[in-house]
Amino acid sequence: MTLKENLALPVGTTLDRFIMRKQEDFPYATGELSQLLRDIALAAKIVNRAINHAGLTDIGGAYGKQNVQGEDQQKLDVVANIRFIRALRNGGEVCAIISEEEEEVIHTGNNNGKYIVAIDPLDGSSNIDVNVSIGTIFSIYRRISEIGTEATMEDFYQKGTEQVAAGYVIYGSSTMLVYTTGCGVNGFTYETSLGEFFLSHPNITTPQNGNIYSVNEGGFNHFPESIKHYVELCRVRNYAARYIGSLVADFHRNLLKGGIYLYPNTLKSPGGKLRLLYECNALAFLVEQAGGKASNGSQRILEIQPSELHQRCTFYIGSKEMVDEVENLMVARERPVRSSMLV
Numbered sequence: 001m002t003l004k005e006n007l008a009l010p011v012g013t014t015l016d017r018f019i020m021r022k023q024e025d026f027p028y029a030t031g032e033l034s035q036l037l038r039d040i041a042l043a044a045k046i047v048n049r050a051i052n053h054a055g056l057t058d059i060g061g062a063y064g065k066q067n068v069q070g071e072d073q074q075k076l077d078v079v080a081n082i083r084f085i086r087a088l089r090n091g092g093e094v095c096a097i098i099s100e101e102e103e104e105v106i107h108t109g110n111n112n113g114k115y116i117v118a119i120d121p122l123d124g125s126s127n128i129d130v131n132v133s134i135g136t137i138f139s140i141y142r143r144i145s146e147i148g149t150e151a152t153m154e155d156f157y158q159k160g161t162e163q164v165a166a167g168y169v170i171y172g173s174s175t176m177l178v179y180t181t182g183c184g185v186n187g188f189t190y191e192t193s194l195g196e197f198f199l200s201h202p203n204i205t206t207p208q209n210g211n212i213y214s215v216n217e218g219g220f221n222h223f224p225e226s227i228k229h230y231v232e233l234c235r236v237r238n239y240a241a242r243y244i245g246s247l248v249a250d251f252h253r254n255l256l257k258g259g260i261y262l263y264p265n266t267l268k269s270p271g272g273k274l275r276l277l278y279e280c281n282a283l284a285f286l287v288e289q290a291g292g293k294a295s296n297g298s299q300r301i302l303e304i305q306p307s308e309l310h311q312r313c314t315f316y317i318g319s320k321e322m323v324d325e326v327e328n329l330m331v332a333r334e335r336p337v338r339s340s341m342l343v
């Protein structure tokens, strides 16, 4: 499908129809990835309803247990986790799932499934009960191990460059599904009364530069010097400080308007807070497809070799020129030390 054909599509094309049309671009496609995307959309609709009704039912509030990250699980974290796992298992296309809410890999029993999914079922947990936008983030990989067998570690530790699809759902003033299969980024808005996602944001691209910066300045004193310097530059330039505290929502705004989201290493999170496999890789794939950039300060996020299911990394993502500047500042702050060592 060419850009011209893509933009000629009447806004209002359903997600289903769009997926089918996209599949036609791949003559050897067998429809499993298309079905998997539909399974994710179905679970998103169910989770959307649970979120909308949280205040009226007893699924708001804390669940009373901690997840593998040592974070207090919210009931909606657990509900979303169950709903997505169930939809992926019942769909039959997925052989294994990595979830933020599960310590170990979930083998679905579909050993003939071609795909691995890494998922953050509910992102922005601290905003669940206060009616602020939250989300779901997912990455999809093709398995490496032999079909018919149980998935193995090599399937789970693929670099972000190996993603075949990635996306997020944002549960906000409207609910949207935004995803890529490596041919651009498209956004779909959920029409609740019809129960359908409709194409509303075709071929999303992000501005090369912006004047929005998103960082939790509460940790400023413990930021690396280069990041302190970058934040001060943003202030001097009178950039707009915007931080929702839900990664999906901060990313979505900056994707559409231009801007940068920063989560450096802090006292509380010395290696960074965000998780490579089910938060950073997906958004890095999307932002690159939209013309932006994602880095840990010195390395392209998609090139990082995973070695743990729940590994964290520092995360700088958004408009290319803004992330470039952060990288340059970090390298520059690094260099003087080296030259002084030479003396």
Ligand SMILES: O=P(O)(O)OC[C@H]1O[C@](O)(COP(=O)(O)O)[C@@H](O)[C@@H]1O
Pocket (backbone or CB within 6 Å): 071, 100, 120, 122, 123, 124, 125, 126, 216, 245, 246, 247, 248, 273
């Ligand atoms: O409260 P902090 O330290 O600013 O962290 C906020 C970040 O943590 C997260 O909530 C982590 O994600 P989860 O809610 O999925 O655990 C991000 O959505 C958000 O950007």
Ligand SMILES: [Mg+2]
Pocket (backbone or CB within 6 Å): 120, 122, 123, 124, 247, 279
């Ligand atoms: Mg998250």
Ligand SMILES: [Mg+2]
Pocket (backbone or CB within 6 Å): 100, 120, 121, 122, 123, 124, 125
């Ligand atoms: Mg989460």
